[in-house]
Each structure stands twice: as structure tokens, then as C-alpha cells.
Amino acid sequence: MLLSSSVYFFFLIGIFFLFWPLSRWRAAGLGVLLFANYFFYAKWDLFYLGLIPIASSIDFTIGFWLGRVQGAGWRKLLVFLSIILNLGILAVFKYAGFFLEIAGQPGGRWEWTFPLGISFYCFQALTYTIDIYRRDAKPTASYLAHLTAVSFFPTTLAGPITRVADLVKQLEKPGRELLAADGSKGLFLIGMGLTKKLLVADYLAENLVNRVFDFPGLYSGGEVLTGVYAYALQLYYDFSGYTDIAIGSAALLGLKLPINFNQPYSAANINDFWRRWHISLSNWLRDYLFFSLPGKRNAVMPYLNLVLTMALGGLWHGASWNFVIWGLLHGAGQAVSRFWQTRRGKTEPWTPTWWRTFVTVQFVCFCWIYFRAASLEQANLIVERIASNSWSVENVSGGLWTVFALAIAGHYAPKAWLEKPRDLFVRVPFYAQAVVLLLLAIAIQYIAATGAAPFIYTKF
Amino acid sequence: MPIPKKASLTLIALAAMMTAPDYIPVVNDYRLMDWTMVPRVLDFQVRIRSEDPVGDEQIRLRPDTTPEKAETPKLVDEKGDLQRFYAALHATERRDEGAVTRILHYGDSPTTADLITADVRALFQKEFGDAGHGFILLAKPWAWYGHRGVTVKGTGWMIEPANTAELRDGQYGLGAVSFRGGTGASSKISVKDGGHTKIEVAWLSQPDGGTFMVAADGQTVGTIDTASPVVTPSFQTFTVPDGYREVAIGQVKGRVRLYGIRLMKDTPGVEYSSMGVNGAAITILARNVGEEHWGEQLRHVKPDLVVINYGTNESVYARYVDTAFELELVRAVKRVRKAVPEAAILIMSPMDRGQRMPTGEIGTVPPLSRLVTLEQRVAAEHGCAFFNTFEAMGGPGTMGRWYLTEPRMVGADLIHPMPAGARIVGNLLYRSLQDGYRRYKLALAKEKFGAPGV
Numbered sequence: 001m002l003l004s005s006s007v008y009f010f011f012l013i014g015i016f017f018l019f020w021p022l023s024r025w026r027a028a029g030l031g032v033l034l035f036a037n038y039f040f041y042a043k044w045d046l047f048y049l050g051l052i053p054i055a056s057s058i059d060f061t062i063g064f065w066l067g068r069v070q071g072a073g074w075r076k077l078l079v080f081l082s083i084i085l086n087l088g089i090l091a092v093f094k095y096a097g098f099f100l101e102i103a104g105q106p107g108g109r110w111e112w113t114f115p116l117g118i119s120f121y122c123f124q125a126l127t128y129t130i131d132i133y134r135r136d137a138k139p140t141a142s143y144l145a146h147l148t149a150v151s152f153f154p155t156t157l158a159g160p161i162t163r164v165a166d167l168v169k170q171l172e173k174p175g176r177e178l179l180a181a182d183g184s185k186g187l188f189l190i191g192m193g194l195t196k197k198l199l200v201a202d203y204l205a206e207n208l209v210n211r212v213f214d215f216p217g218l219y220s221g222g223e224v225l226t227g228v229y230a231y232a233l234q235l236y237y238d239f240s241g242y243t244d245i246a247i248g249s250a251a252l253l254g255l256k257l258p259i260n261f262n263q264p265y266s267a268a269n270i271n272d273f274w275r276r277w278h279i280s281l282s283n284w285l286r287d288y289l290f291f292s293l294p295g296k297r298n299a300v301m302p303y304l305n306l307v308l309t310m311a312l313g314g315l316w317h318g319a320s321w322n323f324v325i326w327g328l329l330h331g332a333g334q335a336v337s338r339f340w341q342t343r344r345g346k347t348e349p350w351t352p353t354w355w356r357t358f359v360t361v362q363f364v365c366f367c368w369i370y371f372r373a374a375s376l377e378q379a380n381l382i383v384e385r386i387a388s389n390s391w392s393v394e395n396v397s398g399g400l401w402t403v404f405a406l407a408i409a410g411h412y413a414p415k416a417w418l419e420k421p422r423d424l425f426v427r428v429p430f431y432a433q434a435v436v437l438l439l440l441a442i443a444i445q446y447i448a449a450t451g452a453a454p455f456i457y458t459k460f
Numbered sequence: 461m462p463i464p465k466k467a468s469l470t471l472i473a474l475a476a477m478m479t480a481p482d483y484i485p486v487v488n489d490y491r492l493m494d495w496t497m498v499p500r501v502l503d504f505q506v507r508i509r510s511e512d513p514v515g516d517e518q519i520r521l522r523p524d525t526t527p528e529k530a531e532t533p534k535l536v537d538e539k540g541d542l543q544r545f546y547a548a549l550h551a552t553e554r555r556d557e558g559a560v561t562r563i564l565h566y567g568d569s570p571t572t573a574d575l576i577t578a579d580v581r582a583l584f585q586k587e588f589g590d591a592g593h594g595f596i597l598l599a600k601p602w603a604w605y606g607h608r609g610v611t612v613k614g615t616g617w618m619i620e621p622a623n624t625a626e627l628r629d630g631q632y633g634l635g636a637v638s639f640r641g642g643t644g645a646s647s648k649i650s651v652k653d654g655g656h657t658k659i660e661v662a663w664l665s666q667p668d669g670g671t672f673m674v675a676a677d678g679q680t681v682g683t684i685d686t687a688s689p690v691v692t693p694s695f696q697t698f699t700v701p702d703g704y705r706e707v708a709i710g711q712v713k714g715r716v717r718l719y720g721i722r723l724m725k726d727t728p729g730v731e732y733s734s735m736g737v738n739g740a741a742i743t744i745l746a747r748n749v750g751e752e753h754w755g756e757q758l759r760h761v762k763p764d765l766v767v768i769n770y771g772t773n774e775s776v777y778a779r780y781v782d783t784a785f786e787l788e789l790v791r792a793v794k795r796v797r798k799a800v801p802e803a804a805i806l807i808m809s810p811m812d813r814g815q816r817m818p819t820g821e822i823g824t825v826p827p828l829s830r831l832v833t834l835e836q837r838v839a840a841e842h843g844c845a846f847f848n849t850f851e852a853m854g855g856p857g858t859m860g861r862w863y864l865t866e867p868r869m870v871g872a873d874l875i876h877p878m879p880a881g882a883r884i885v886g887n888l889l890y891r892s893l894q895d896g897y898r899r900y901k902l903a904l905a906k907e908k909f910g911a912p913g914v
Contacts, residue, residue: 006497020463183467210872217604434473
């Protein structure tokens with residue numbers, strides 16, 4: 001059940017009208033949300049109905065004991081068990097095939113078990129036990145709240161990775177209500193997400209990106225380069241569109257999820273990029289991986305740790321060397337950037353911001369080649385084509401250039417420009433809101449090139 | 461706790477407005493909501509992920525269905541044109557001395573990428589023996605060019621494909637691509653497998669022709685002077701030590717004009733050359749290549765089967781399909797027949813070509829089925845065999861289905877097959893030819909031993 005499909009919206013509206021009348025009774029409200037979560041998982045595969053409750057219950061029990069025992073050794077053992085459990089789930093269901101291939105064994109048969117969104121579940125689940133271990137959060141006494149938070153359906157497929165403790169806090173809050181403004185913002189975000197996904201991301205994908213990445217040899221260097229830039233935009237609009245729908249869905253149920261994007265291609269360096277791109281993942285990697293690595297006071301280790309963190313972050317996206325290389329490139333980029341910033345101290349950079357942003361975008365787009373290509377060989381072929389000094393763009397249609405330009409403008413537009421229509425939407429009466437959403441539905445029906453293509457990040 | 465009033469009213473109003481076209485006759489055609497999707501919320505499908513989607517598609521297409529019983533025959537050979545090819549194949553199967561079955565497969569972009577042909581080649585060579593990679597262009601005219609098991613690198617050549625070259629003299633060699641070079645022009649062609657014992661080089665002899673050299677694994681095997689009082693295609697075969705891995709060709713003096721090399725083995729087997737040109741239409745064989753020049757190249761190779769596999773690029777031009785395509789195809793067929801009357805000709809239809817319909821679904825470009833019908837008619841009228849790739853792979857809408865499989869079997873352009881899709885098409889062609897060959901052998905046996913008694 002994709003978040004952009006009509007089936008999802010029937011489901012969401014059903015849950016909305018079931019949840020609010022019952023939400024006056026806390027347990028009943030949580031029960032509806034938990035039912036929605038497991039229903040959502042079951043729509044993907046009934047297999048989850050066994051895996052998720054068992055894994056969540058074990059984490060809840062570990063959290064409970066982490067709150068009770070004081071001995072450092074016991075606490076370490078407990079958190080270690082939780083890490084083993086969640087990384088074990090990832091290793092078995094996501095990476096077994098990859099590791100078997102490395103070991104020279106046929107790993108293809110393991111692919112069937114690859115469960116959708118399991119990477120997001122595991123990372124989200126780990127925040128609960130690690131936060132309690134670090135005493136950054138307290139264990140919840142509500143088993144129901146924990147089960148609901150850890151498997152919250154809008155975040156299941158592609159985040160944003162939300163700290164379970166934060167969600168639990170919201171779920172345990174008594175007297176929850178949905179303010180008219182919050183509900184309107186939720187609807188606006190859902191509309192915005194659908195626009196980004198169906199009218200921009202899918203259009204770019206269908207009309208250029210997929211073609212260029214499928215058969216780079218058929219296109220000129222100029223077309224391949226345009227395809228790479230278009231992919232950078234497609235990925236942003238696809239993933240941020242998903243996030244908008246997820247945040248909007250949560251808002252309709254009275255819950256707040258963290259933001260995940262902040263004009264990432266405006267970053268002035270690669271560290272800045274990661275403060276703007278997939279923010280919940282980079283925060284997770286920073287808080288739960290980078291800070292856990294040894295050698296913080298060493299002169300060299302923090303740089304190596306950055307590379308290692310990003311390489312593992314790359315591997316988290318998928319079991320392939322392409323993702324490892326993508327992560328290594330970003331790690332190396334961050335290490336160099338950090339080193340340079342440390343050397344420079346507080347002196348202002350001598351290059352203008354627009355230039356640093358331009359260079360950062362070029363680097364990020366180069367790395368996207370490895371992220372998107374089906375194989376290393378194909379990634380290298382794409383680089384080769386770009387370097388071939390053939391600049392015809394006759395395969396790029398006028399419509400595509402238009403969407404491309406609109407996508408760039410949409411990304412770089414001042415935030416206030418987007419806030420104004422949102423605030424206007426919030427202010428208008430319900431029937432005007434319905435008309436706006438109806439017009440969007442018409443646009444999607446008659447302009448969108450495809451049906452519901454999967455969101456890119458649901459693969460990770 | 462109250463039900464959120466505004467959000468609820470917005471949702472109800474939206475649902476009402478989206479439902480309106482179902483009840484108001486004037487806007488009945490503008491339905492926005494498919495209410496039949498509602499029950500799908502409760503549809504819990506057990507996800508069975510295929511371990512072998514390509515295998516599943518093969519089974520679905522039932523390539524082994526008895527051809528006589530098939531609703532739409534994939535391979536039609538009413539005049540028995542393929543008998544000559546089968547006879548050559550039979551000699552190869554018997555391992556007769558020097559019995560090499562040569563196939564020249566002319567086509568467009570999938571062929572130049574060796575997408576389908578590589579699979580057919582592999583299947584033939586596995587069954588009947590490997591007589592070499594066949595004809596290889598001297599350098600990559602486009603990044604898309606390829607030949608499985610062979611790496612081609614060339615620098616310094618002025619590359620002129622017959623369909624786009626400004627030089628319209630028709631002298632484009634067997635592969636319809638000419639390579640002109642002066643100082644610094646050179647090529648390296650590497651093979652992964654061993655066993656090739658002969659290299660044949662093709663060039664154009666001409667009054668002001670220069671000199672080039674040929675080397676195998678770094679050892680010069682010959683130097684050729686291309687100067688000649690008359691303009692004529694020329695060939696020379698070099699015997700080289702078994703097991704060489706790299707052929708180098710380089711200009712030595714003056715300007716030379718070359719076409720490519722043939723990699724051959726000394727054993728009986730099948731030599732399957734893929735002769736694709738990017739963006740090519742049937743016009744390339746009907747007009748762009750010079751009749752005499754190309755004919756001479758064909759006569760030199762002595763193919764047992766010439767596959768003519770065009771139509772994809774033409775299929776979006778309805779007017780061209782309806783007015784000119786048939787005439788061009790007939791012209792190409794006549795040229796082949798005149799040059800090598802002893803060779804069988806197989807007209808192979810294009811694959812399905814998808815396009816997005818206004819509904820968002822992927823359909824087939826409308827003129828394609830008409831084009832396939834024309835090809836079948838030309839084949840019947842001119843005594844050629846016909847392979848209906850379009851129907852064999854599943855007919856209209858196949859690319860739409862292939863695009864939605866996991867992994868995808870066709871690229872996002874809905875034209876070019878991914879390797880998995882190409883393997884399916886290659887398999888379909890090979891198995892159809894195999895069926896025909898079996899029937900040929902059965903007929904031979906009947907002729908020799910008489911019909912089995914009852």
C-alpha cells in the first residue's frame with residue numbers, strides 16, 4: 001500500500017474517522033493506531049504480523065529492565081541484546097544474500113525474504129533501547145504505546161526515522177485533540193507530497209532518468225548529464241514528497257513527526273548537505289553510530305569514523321558495492337570538508353557561497369550516479385558518457401525542460417513563498433479546502449504520466 | 461473529545477465532489493474516483509516473489525508449444541526457404557570438414573548492442589559448435605555498440621554509418637559502417653575466449669589508399685597496402701596462433717578505409733554476426749549501402765542465413781508504414797536474393813514497442829501491428845521465412861507487462877529490452893528455428909527410411 005495510492009487514502013480516512021471518536025479513551029485510541037500499524041504491515045506481507053510484534057515486545061522488555069537494573073555490566077548486556085536483535089533482523093532479512101555472495105555462495109534465494117521498510121523499523125526500534133541505556137529517555141510503562149510508536153504506519157516505509165521516546169511521549173499525552181489549523185496543515189502537506197511525487201518526481205523519472213540510467217550508451221554526454229541532474233531532483237521530490245505525506249498523515253492523527261529535508265541542494269558544503277538531506281537518518285547516524293565510535297580525542301580517528309559512519313550508512317541503503325562506494329565518497333567528502341573547516345578556524349571562506357553551493361551540488365550529483373546505477377559497471381559507463389564530449393540534448397523534450405526548471409525553482413524558492421499558500425489554505429473554509437484538493441486530484445488524474453510508482457526510499 | 465470538525469468536513473466535502481461525476485450525467489466521463497478500489501483496502505495478497513521471473517515469462521510464452529498447433533505461428537516458412545539453412549546446419553551438426561553455418565543478422569539498436577543476437581549465438585554455438593564471433597566493427601560508432609565476449613576500442617577513425625554519413629558513396633562494408641583513418645588511427649579488439657585461429661580484415665582498395673598493419677597479441681601478422689587502380693572491397697585472412705586474445709589494427713601510411721574484422725575458428729560450428737546500426741530503418745539495406753558493393757561483401761562471406769530485422773524505428777511513422785515501408789523491404793530482400801541466391805532469408809519482425817496511453821497505461825504504438833502484417837506479406841510473396849517476434853513475445857501490450865515485472869525486462873523507453881527480456885526473445889527465435897530444424901531432419905529421415913509403419 002503505497003502512500004500515494006488511492007487505497008492508502010481510503011485506509012487513512014477510515015482510520016481518521018475511527019480514531020478520533022475513540023481517542024477520548026486512551027487505550028482505545030492507541031488500539032486503533034496499533035491496529036492501523038499492523039494492518040498496514042499486513043498489506044505488504046502477512047509475514048510482518050509475526051516479526052514486528054515479537055521484535056517490539058523483546059525491545060519493550062529490554063527497555064523495562066534497562067530502567068530497573070543499575071549495574072553497568074547488566075545494562076551493557078541488555079542494550080547489546082537489543083542491538084543484536086535489530087541488527088540481526090537486518091542482517092538476516094536484508095544482507096544475508098549479499099554476505100553469501102561475498103563468501104562465494106549463491107545468495108539469490110535469500111532475496112525473497114527482503115522485507116520492505118525493515119531498515120527504518122530497526123533504526124527506529126534501536127532509538128528506544130539506546131536512549132534508555134544512555135539515560136536520555138525513560139522506559140514507558142505502556143506496552144500499547146510502545147508497540148504503537150515503534151511501528152507507526154506513516155513512518156514504516158521510509159521514515160522519517162523518529163525517536164520512539166518522542167512518539168511515546170505524544171501518544172501518552174492525555175486529552176489529545178486536532179486543532180483546525182493542524183488538520184489543515186496536514187491536508188496541505190499531503191497535497192504537497194502528492195504533487196511532488198506524482199507531478200514532478202515521476203515525470204522526471206519516466207521521461208528521462210530511467211531511460212538514461214537503463215541505457216546510458218544510447219544517449220549523448222549532455223543528455224546523460226541532464227539525466228543525472230534530473231535524478232537529483234527526482235530523488236528529492238520523491239523522498240520529500242513521501243515525507244510530506246507521512247508528516248501530513250501523522251498530523252491528521254494528532255501526531256508530530258520531525259522534518260526530513262531543508263533545501264538540501266542549497267548546502268554550501270557536504271557537511272551542510274547532510275544537515276539538510278534525510279535529516280532523520282543523518283541525525284541517527286550521528287547520535288547512535290558516530291558518537292559511539294572510539295577515538296573522539298584522537299587527531300585522525302574522528303575523520304576515519306566519519307568515513308566509516310557514512311560507509312555503513314551507504315550499506316544501510318542496500319546490500320551492494322554501489323551503496324558502499326556512495327557512502328565512502330560522502331564520508332571522504334565530509335572528512336575533507338571537516339578537516340578544511342578545522343584548519344580554517346573562524347576565518348571566512350574566500351570563495352563566495354554560490355560557488356561553494358555549486359561545487360557541493362556537483363559532488364552530490366556525482367555520488368548519486370553510484371547511488372542510482374544498477375551496477376558499478378553501469379555507473380562507470382555513465383561517467384564515461386558524460387566525459388565523452390558529446391553535448392546534444394535532442395532526446396530531452398520541451399515538457400521535460402519545463403518540469404526540470406519548475407523543479408529547480410520549487411527547490412530554491414524562499415520558504416516564505418511556500419508558507420504563504422499553506423497559511424492561506426489553513427485560513428480558508430473547509431469547502432474551499434476541498435475544492436483545492438479536488439483540483440489537485442484532477443491535475444494528478446490528467447497530468448501525471450504514470451500510475452503509482454513505488455517511492456524510491458521504500459526500497460531501503 | 462470532539463471529532464476534528466474542519467478536517468472531517470473537508471474530507472467529506474472532497475469525497476462528495478469526487479463522487480459527483482458518478483451521479484451527474486453531463487460529467488459522467490470525468491470520473492475521478494474509482495470506488496471499486498475501496499474493497500482493495502481489505503485485499504491481503506500473499507506476496508509470492510518469483511525466484512526466476514525470466515523463467516516464468518518463458519513458461520508463460522510456451523516457446524515449446526508445437527508450432528503447428530499454435531494460434532499464431534511464430535515462424536512461417538511456406539516456401540521452405542529455410543531448408544537451405546537447415547541443410548548447412550545439418551552438415552555442421554555432423555561435424556563435416558569445414559562445415560561452418562554462417563548467419564548474418566541485420567537490424568537496428570538492439571542488434572548493434574548484441575542484445576538478442578548474443579543469446580541466439582550462444583544457444584546455436586552450444587548446440588552446433590562455435591565457429592567464432594564473426595564480424596566485428598573496427599571501433600564503436602556509438603557507445604551502445606557491443607558484441608558479447610569481445611571488447612572493441614578504436615581511436616582516430618572518422619566513423620561513418622551508412623544511415624547518417626554525409627559521404628553517400630554506398631561503400632560501407634558488410635556492417636554498413638565505414639572507418640576512415642590517417643595518422644594515429646588504430647583499433648584494439650580483444651576476445652575473452654580462445655580458439656580463434658583466423659582473422660579476416662575487410663577494407664576498401666582505392667587509388668590513393670594508404671597502408672595499415674594487423675597484429676595479434678603484439679606480433680605483426682601482416683601489413684596491407686590498400687592502394688589500387690580501382691575502387692573495390694578487399695579482404696585478407698590471416699592465420700594466427702590459437703589462443704590469441706587481442707587483435708590490433710593501425711594505420712601505417714596515408715589514408716585508409718576499413719570496415720571491420722571477422723574472428724573465425726577452424727572448427728565446424730556456427731558463426732553468428734550481429735550487424736546492427738543504431739537508429740537504422742530498412743532503408744539502410746534498401747538504399748544507403750551500395751548494391752554492388754554490399755553484394756560483393758555478402759558473396760564473399762557466403763551466409764547460409766540472412767536475418768532482416770527492422771521496423772522498430774519506422775513503427776511510429778504511420779504514413780511511412782502505410783506508404784513506403786513495404787516497398788523498401790521488398791527492395792532490400794531483392795538485393796540480398798540477387799547477391800546471395802543460395803542463402804535463406806528470414807524476415808524478423810520488430811519487438812513490441814510501448815507507449816504511454818492517455819489513461820497512463822502502457823500500450824503498443826498503433827502502426828506496429830500493420831507493419832508486422834506487411835513484413836509477413838512480403839516474406840510470403842518473396843519466398844522468405846518470417847519470424848513474428850511481436851506475437852511470439854506476447855503481442856500488443858507486452859512491453860507494458862515487461863515494464864512492470866521485477867526486475868524490469870524492458871527499459872524505461874519501452875523499446876529496448878533489458879538483458880532478461882533480450883534473453884527471452886533470443887530464446888524464442890532459437891527455439892522456433894530449432895523446431896523447424898527438427899522437422900527438417902524428420903523429413904530427411906522419412907525420405908531416407910520411409911514413413912514409419914502403422
